[in-house]
Amino acid sequence: MTTKTYAALLRGINVGGSKKVPMAELRTLMEGLGHESVRTYLQSGQAVFTSAHGDEESLAAELTGAVEKRFGFSADVIVRDHAYLRAIADACPFPAAELEAKQLHVTYFSAAVDEERFAEIDRAAYLPEEFRLGDRALYLYAPDGLGRSKLAEHLSKPRINKGLIATSRNWNTVVKLVELTEQP
Structure with missing residues (x-):
């Protein structure tokens, strides 16, 4: 399977003092799921990573479950690949x-x-x-x-x-x- 680069968009974290997700811990969590080149952007819930397994929906579901297990609350996640993000901007x-x-x-x-x-x-x-x-x-x-x-x-x-x-x-x-x- 080909490795693709994705962005994970986490909804409603680190806003107004609730649903705290330190970005360093998010990176560690995502690396533990087998993703590579994990980077975060700002504190408001963006992470970029590469993965050779899954698709946008399965990656989002996997990360949603992992965030809930690690941090104790649910956070909605949308995952989109580079081609999609580029197309939206263009x-x-x-x-x-x-x-x-x-x-x-x-x-x-x-x-x-x-x-x-x-x-x-x-x-x-x-x-x-x-x-x-x-x-x-x-x-x-x-x-x-x-x-x-x-x-x-x-x-x-x-x-x-x-x-x-x-x-x-x-x-x-x-x-x-x-x-x-x-x-x-």
Whole structure:
């Protein structure tokens, strides 16, 4: 089997003092699962690694179980390979080079989403904020940042994301994950 480089996106760890996962311990945990070249990025739950076994879904399930066993709480995990991360960055429907990183975010989903899931949202009511769908992803333009975004608040409602794992990253992190997964 060919070795591939992946990014693991852990949802909701190290936020507001709860669900603490020290990055050094996460790296050790992942190496113990047989992954190689494990690196972490920031404290908010990104790890890059190479693996010759499994696929995105099985790797995510394995890491989810290992985090729960080691740290005593559940943390949702999405795993994506370099080709996917590159495609998401390249397909951005907004002018990323012209925007501040805090204005542009990508929400990664555990499965494909369609427009019907978002039909209840009156998009015009949130302008100039906008969102567009991609491959298992949602691009959000929030000119005043995510913390002040009424659209982001609406998009994060449980009924919108029902049955999915969803985790958002700002544009700097999106680009950095592409860079980090280029190198084994």
